[in-house]
Amino acid sequence: xxxxxxxxxxxxxxxxxxxxxxxxxxxxxxxxxxxxxxxxxxxxxxxxxxxxxxxxxxxxxxxxxxxxxxxxxxxxxxxxxxxxxxxxxxxxxxxxxxxxxxxxxxxxxxxxxxxxxxxxxxxxxxxxxxxxxxxxxxxxxxxxxxxxxxxxxxxxxxxxxxxxxxxxxxxxxxxxxxxxxxxxxxxxxxxxxxxxxxxxxxxxxxxxxxxxxxxxxxxxxxxxxxxxxxxxxxxxxxxxxxxxxxxxxxxxxxxxxxxxxxxxxxxxxxxxxxxxxxxxxxxxxxxxxxxxxxxxxxxxxxxxxxxxxxxxxxxxxxxxxxxxxxxxxxx
Amino acid sequence: xxxxxxxxxxxxxxxxxxxxxxxxxxxxxxxxxxxxxxxxxxxxxxxxxxxxxxxxxxxxxxxxxxxxxxxxxxxxxxxxxxxxxxxxxxxxxxxxxxxxxxxxxxxxxxxxxxxxxxxxxxxxxxxxxxxxxxxxxxxxxxxxxxxxxxxxxxxxxxxxxxxxxxxxxxxxxxxxxxxxxxxxxxxxxxxxxxxxxxxxxxxxxxxxxxxxxxxxxxxxxxxxxxxxxxxxxxxxxxxxxxxxxxxxxxxxxxxxxxxxxxxxxxxxxxxxxxxxxxxxxxxxxxxxxxxxxxxxxxxxxxxxxxxxxxxxxxxxxxxxxxxxxxxxxxx
DNA sequence: TTGTAAGCGTTATCAT
DNA sequence: ATGATAACGCTTACAA
Numbered sequence: 163x164x165x166x167x168x169x170x171x172x173x174x175x176x177x178x179x180x181x182x183x184x185x186x187x188x189x190x191x192x193x194x195x196x197x198x199x200x201x202x203x204x205x206x207x208x209x210x211x212x213x214x215x216x217x218x219x220x221x222x223x224x225x226x227x228x229x230x231x232x233x234x235x236x237x238x239x240x241x242x243x244x245x246x247x248x249x250x251x252x253x254x255x256x257x258x259x260x261x262x263x264x265x266x267x268x269x270x271x272x273x274x275x276x277x278x279x280x281x282x283x284x285x286x287x288x289x290x291x292x293x294x295x296x297x298x299x300x301x302x303x304x305x306x307x308x309x310x311x312x313x314x315x316x317x318x319x320x321x322x323x324x325x326x327x328x329x330x331x332x333x334x335x336x337x338x339x340x341x342x343x344x345x346x347x348x349x350x351x352x353x354x355x356x357x358x359x360x361x362x363x364x365x366x367x368x369x370x371x372x373x374x375x376x377x378x379x380x381x382x383x384x385x386x387x388x389x390x391x392x393x394x395x396x397x398x399x400x401x402x403x404x405x406x407x408x409x410x411x412x413x414x415x416x417x418x419x420x421x422x423x424x425x426x427x428x429x430x431x432x433x434x435x436x437x438x439x440x441x442x443x444x445x446x447x448x449x450x451x452x453x454x455x456x457x458x459x460x461x462x463x464x465x466x467x468x469x470x471x472x473x474x475x476x477x478x479x480x481x482x483x484x485x486x487x488x489x490x491x492x493x
Numbered sequence: 494x495x496x497x498x499x500x501x502x503x504x505x506x507x508x509x510x511x512x513x514x515x516x517x518x519x520x521x522x523x524x525x526x527x528x529x530x531x532x533x534x535x536x537x538x539x540x541x542x543x544x545x546x547x548x549x550x551x552x553x554x555x556x557x558x559x560x561x562x563x564x565x566x567x568x569x570x571x572x573x574x575x576x577x578x579x580x581x582x583x584x585x586x587x588x589x590x591x592x593x594x595x596x597x598x599x600x601x602x603x604x605x606x607x608x609x610x611x612x613x614x615x616x617x618x619x620x621x622x623x624x625x626x627x628x629x630x631x632x633x634x635x636x637x638x639x640x641x642x643x644x645x646x647x648x649x650x651x652x653x654x655x656x657x658x659x660x661x662x663x664x665x666x667x668x669x670x671x672x673x674x675x676x677x678x679x680x681x682x683x684x685x686x687x688x689x690x691x692x693x694x695x696x697x698x699x700x701x702x703x704x705x706x707x708x709x710x711x712x713x714x715x716x717x718x719x720x721x722x723x724x725x726x727x728x729x730x731x732x733x734x735x736x737x738x739x740x741x742x743x744x745x746x747x748x749x750x751x752x753x754x755x756x757x758x759x760x761x762x763x764x765x766x767x768x769x770x771x772x773x774x775x776x777x778x779x780x781x782x783x784x785x786x787x788x789x790x791x792x793x794x795x796x797x798x799x800x801x802x803x804x805x806x807x808x809x810x811x812x813x814x815x816x817x818x819x820x821x822x823x824x
Numbered sequence: 825t826t827g828t829a830a831g832c833g834t835t836a837t838c839a840t
Numbered sequence: 841a842t843g844a845t846a847a848c849g850c851t852t853a854c855a856a
Contacts, residue, residue, distance in 0.1 A: 163849065173827045178851060186825055208605045209543045210849035213832050218540060220583075227569060229768060234565035238558060241586055250602065252551075252581055255572055271581065274539045382772040415772050437560060441713040441746050443774035494833065504843045509835060517841055541833030544848050827856075833848105840843080 163206070169198035181206055220250045221464055222275040224266040226258040226283045230381070231436040232406065233281070236302075239457035240279060247465060258283035258379065267295055277464045282306065287348045298467030300460045304350040312463040313478045314456055318350060321449050321483040322357025323364075325403055325431050328447070328485055330365045332492055334401035334429055337362070338373040340388045340413050341380050341405030354405050354433065372397050377409055385412025393420055399428055401491075407432035407439050407448055414442065414490065430490040444489035455481045494537070500529035512537060551581045552795055553606040555597040557589040557614045561712070562767040563737065564612070567633075570788035571610065578796060589614035589710065598626055608795045613637065618679045629798035631791045635681040643794045644809045645787055649681060652780050652814040653688025654695075656734055656762050659778070659816055661696045663823055665732035665760055668693070669704040671719045671744050672711050672736030685736050685764065703728050708740055716743025724751050730759055732822075738763035738770050738779055745773065745821065761821040775820035786812045 167174045172191060179187055180195040198204075212218040223240055225233040241251045252275055256262040263285045271278070277298030282305045285292060293299060294310040301313045329337050339358050343351035355374065362369050375392050377384040385404055389412065392399065402417075404410025410432030414424055422428050424444055432439060435450035459479045466472035487493045498505045503522060510518055511526040529535075543549040554571055556564040572582045583606055587593040594616045602609070608629030613636045616623060624630060625641040632644045660668050670689050674682035686705065693700050706723050708715040716735055723730065724747065733748075735741025741763030745755055753759050755775055763770060766781035790810045797803035818824040 174850080175828080175852090176826060179826080182851085188825065191825080205604060207544075207849050209540060209549060210832090211851075212540045213538075213544050213834085214849080214851045216832075228559065228565045228572070229562075229569040231560075231562065231565070231769075234559045234562070234568075237565075237584075238560040238586065241559070241584060250583055250605070252583055253568075253572060255569065273536060274581070382768070386772070411772055415774065415776075418774055437713070438562075438769055441717070441742055443746065443749055445746075505833090506835080506844080507842060510842080513835085515841095519841065522841080538833050541848090542835075544832090544850085545834045545836080547848075825856100828854085830851105830853085832850090832852105835847090837846080838844090840841100 163204065165202055166195065166198045166204050169202060170194040217276050217468070218274060219248060220252050220275045221461075221468075222252050222254060222266075222271045222278040222280075224254045224256055224263070224278060224280045224282075226281070227255050228253070230408065231438055232408075232434045235436060235453055236281070236457065239453050240461060243454075243457045243461045247461075249461070249465070256283070260284040264289075264292060267292055267299075276468045279460050279464055286346070298464055300464045300467070302456065302460060304348065304353050307348055307478075310476055312467065312472070312476055314460045314463065314481065315478065316451055316456075316481045316483050318353035319357040319360065321433070321451075322354035322403070322405075323361040324357075324483075324485055325433065325449050326358045326361035327365070328487070328491060329401040329403065329429055329431060330361060330367070332401075332429060335367050336370070336373065336398045337367075337401040337403060338375060338389075338392055338399050339403045339405065340375045340385055340392070341377040341409045342374050343378070344376055351405055358403060370397065373399065377405075380406045380409050382408050382412035382415070385409025386416045387412075389413035389416035390419075393417075393422075401429040402431070404430065404432045407434045407436045407446060410446055410448070410490075411438065411442055414444075414446070424490050425492045429492065431485075432490075435486050439486070439488065442490075445493075447488045447491040447493065448486055450484050450486050452482050452484070494535065497526065497529045497533055497535050500533060501525040548607050548799070549605055550579060551583050551606045552792075552799075553583050553585060553597075553602045553609040553611075555585045555587055555594070555609060555611045555613075557612070558586050559584070561739065562769055563739075563765045566767060566784055567612070567788065570784050571792060574785075574788045574792045578792075580792070580796070587614070591615040595620075595623060598623060598630075603628060607799045610791050610795055617677070629795055631795045631798070633787065633791060635679065635684050638679055638809075641807055643798065643803070643807055645791045645794065645812060646809065647782055647787075647812045647814050649684035650688040650691065652764070652782075653685035653734070653736075654692040655688075655814075655816055656764065656780050657689045657692035658696075659818070659822060660732040660734065660760055660762060661692060661698070663732075663760060666698050667701070667704065667729045668698075668732040668734060669706060669720075669723055669730050670734045670736065671706045671716055671723070672708040672740045673705050674709070675707055682736055689734060701728065704730065708736075711737045711740050713739045713743035713746065716740025717747045718743075720744035720747035721750075724748075724753075732760040733762070735761065735763045738765045738767045738777060741777055741779070741821075742769065742773055745775075745777070755821050756823045760823060762816075763821075766817050770817070770819065773821075776824075778819045778822040778824065779817055781815050781817050783813050783815070 281302040377388040432448040435448040439446040612633040630642040763779040766779040770777040
């Protein structure tokens with residue numbers, strides 16, 4: 163910058179003014195500076211600017227793992243949306259590990275990012291105080307409610323209820339749930355199971371507790387295993403509600419191995435509407451969470467916190483959902 | 494840091510020494526400093542350190558899009574591996590767009606990262622000069638060979654040949670290829686098609702050019718479309734080689750719609766061995782590229798360039814591959 | 825409209 | 841073994 167000033171015959175301050183679009187500059191001066199910048203191939207040093215301004219222009223995104231399609235799609239969307247305001251995204255993978263999630267709230271990425279979008283999977287309601295941090299924070303998901311940070315979530319109970327009603331409307335009554343977390347009060351699993359129970363109760367169908375199957379981590383493999391265990395029980399099943407698409411896809415895999423047809427013998431619905439759902443065999447009906455809306459809201463909330471234009475009180479945004487009907491439930 | 498020095502009764506330099514593990518410090522001094530750090534909750538300001546050292550401890554990763562499973566898994570692995578040496582990863586999505594890929598080589602991320610791992614999809618051999626940059630760069634993939642930067646690639650010709658031989662060994666002769674890029678000389682598609690032709694020639698099977706189907710972007714949707722077009726031609730087909738797993742999965746989807754059974758009527762093999770391949774219906778045989786090795790090599794190469802311990806000449810590493818046999822070819 | 829000077833929080837140099 | 845001081849490259853008061 164010093165060199166540019168020298169070449170243009172101005173001071174560094176004027177160079178800085180030109181770079182930052184300060185309006186009151188004589189056109190001739192501006193042009194000379196810009197020529198000097200081109201001539202020298204000068205680029206501002208973001209690190210120095212960050213140090214001076216106390217901001218880096220980066221935000222953090224803490225997710226369990228990018229190899230989980232939902233989080234890959236979430237990251238893709240957040241990076242794309244953040245870029246619209248010139249914000250870069252630093253991704254941290256927590257592996258849904260408690261210690262790593264706690265670390266994400268105070269790690270090295272702090273002081274390097276202006277704020278954090280955090281999707282916890284191990285921390286829960288009992289850890290709510292950990293989210294009272296002194297930097298801009300937006301929480302995603304359903305592990306924590308009423309916490310001290312902005313929160314973007316969806317109405318999981320209503321969405322799960324709608325998913326279950328979708329199955330009931332197609333004549334299914336022996337509906338299994340895969341992915342429950344027994345003992346959990348809040349949290350995605352608990353809320354979705356509650357929605358399932360609500361729908362069953364409203365339809366007057368008693369819930370066979372054997373059909374509520376646990377699966378800790380929501381992967382294809384755990385869905386596969388849980389479904390297999392369920393089939394081994396020998397209980398009658400005519401539908402499956404996978405608490406996310408991965409377990410639903412794993413469950414379909416297990417059903418296929420047993421020679422059961424989807425949807426003729428067993429209808430299957432998932433949750434997340436990942437891209438894969440549109441290409442699985444059969445294609446998978448799923449609850450679409452509106453990723454774009456989630457991402458836009460989260461980035462906007464965080465931006466407002468960073469800029470200091472947000473209200474003091476923590477906000478909560480409940481995003482929309484819809485059901486995308488595909489072959490696995492008879493489309 | 495100033496405050497810590499004050500509390501510990503030492504100079505800032507000593508605090509810095511303690512933080513950076515400088516060996517010649519009296520144990521008592523060290524302890525006082527550490528206590529002061531704890532007491533004040535002090536954390537070093539990475540931005541200031543970066544400014545002073547001229548390094549940020551971050552590297553860039555430019556990929557087409559995280560919602561493509563292969564690149565999500567690649568990003569997952571690179572982030573994990575980089576973390577082992579305390580390196581953070583800033584991801585940039587180029588959307589396989591030429592302008593954005595060029596920008597990735599000179600964007601704002603420069604000056605903010607110590608180097609770049611770049612997987613180009615639009616730039617090719619004719620752009621080789623663009624890769625002669627003045628910062629540490631490691632290229633991934635097969636778009637460019639003999640360029641001025643370190644390069645991690647696999648032997649695509651051999652791998653594609655092995656994939657084709659896998660099909661031939663199972664008695665298939667009418668083998669379609671999906672995902673060709675006509676007119677391309679180097680580049681992933683061209684190399685894999687060459688491997689296919691080599692295998693066919695070695696087995697004495699003439700190549701029916703109608704079976705070499707184009708698909709520009711390698712998505713499930715384009716694989717689906719290309720397969721459908723191929724079936725519309727009415728040519729006989731008993732196997733499909735999808736040039737990546739996404740097109741192979743899309744092709745399986747199209748086959749299914751036409752009532753063709755995999756593998757009985759048509760065997761299918763893919764490329765990349767993404768996690769989904771193990772759970773598709775049927776499960777998909779695929780060429781596994783050894784992601785961990787690719788990631789480790791790329792990060793190590795970049796690290797050595799950054800540290801100045803790499804040789805002057807550009808290096809090229811050819812990573813291993815293997816074929817994972819699954820149901821789609823009769824496992 | 826432009827320039828001067830201070831300072832962001834570190835680390836490197838050089839003393840001591 | 842530790843300290844004083846000068847940078848790193850930029851932006852922001854404030855002055856002119």
